[in-house]
Amino acid sequence: MAKMRFGFPMVLSRQDDGVKLFVKFVIEMFEQSTYKPECSKQLSLKFTEFFNMYRMMNQSTDNLKGKIDNRLIIIHRMIRSQYSEPLTLEDMAARIGCNPVYLSNTYKKVFGCSPIKSLQKIRVQKGRELLKHTDLTINEITKSVGYISSSQFSGYYKKYYGRSPSEHRKHLCNKSGEEISDGTSI
Numbered sequence: 001m002a003k004m005r006f007g008f009p010m011v012l013s014r015q016d017d018g019v020k021l022f023v024k025f026v027i028e029m030f031e032q033s034t035y036k037p038e039c040s041k042q043l044s045l046k047f048t049e050f051f052n053m054y055r056m057m058n059q060s061t062d063n064l065k066g067k068i069d070n071r072l073i074i075i076h077r078m079i080r081s082q083y084s085e086p087l088t089l090e091d092m093a094a095r096i097g098c099n100p101v102y103l104s105n106t107y108k109k110v111f112g113c114s115p116i117k118s119l120q121k122i123r124v125q126k127g128r129e130l131l132k133h134t135d136l137t138i139n140e141i142t143k144s145v146g147y148i149s150s151s152q153f154s155g156y157y158k159k160y161y162g163r164s165p166s167e168h169r170k171h172l173c174n175k176s177g178e179e180i181s182d183g184t185s186i
Helices: 017-031 037-064 070-081 089-096 100-111 115-133 138-144 150-161 165-182
Strands: none
Touching: 070 089, 070 100, 070 115, 089 100, 089 115, 100 115, 115 138, 115 150, 115 165, 138 150, 138 165, 150 165
């Protein structure tokens, strides 16, 4: 399948309500049993409307133009919203139409770390939140934050927080158990 190219970089997240509504509309259009010429016209209008809406949303960062390459902001947003998806430096660079080395170097100058390191930090932070606030297994957390294996997640987790996810969870369980037995907290 050929890739569609647009005159402006665009990042879309599956979690975005606008994307969900648009996808729902497209599915409904294709589920109709008979082809109607007016449907293709309606679909074309919806596509145009949808992409224009996202273009306007992305233009809200134009006031930073001249200070920061707008494409870096797009990648930063993409990392924060799509951290659970498989992202590589090459994919990110292709998404905004630049060289991976350029992306890595300029992103690091602006945000203080490379895009991949930023992605790792977000994944580990989200994993820590899930460890703290859910009963999901470490395997489930690993998959939900975008890591391929538990050992990969554990390695990065230990690097950032000084202990493995399972050690952290045990620590949290012991800590909450102590608070309850003290009578100081419920």
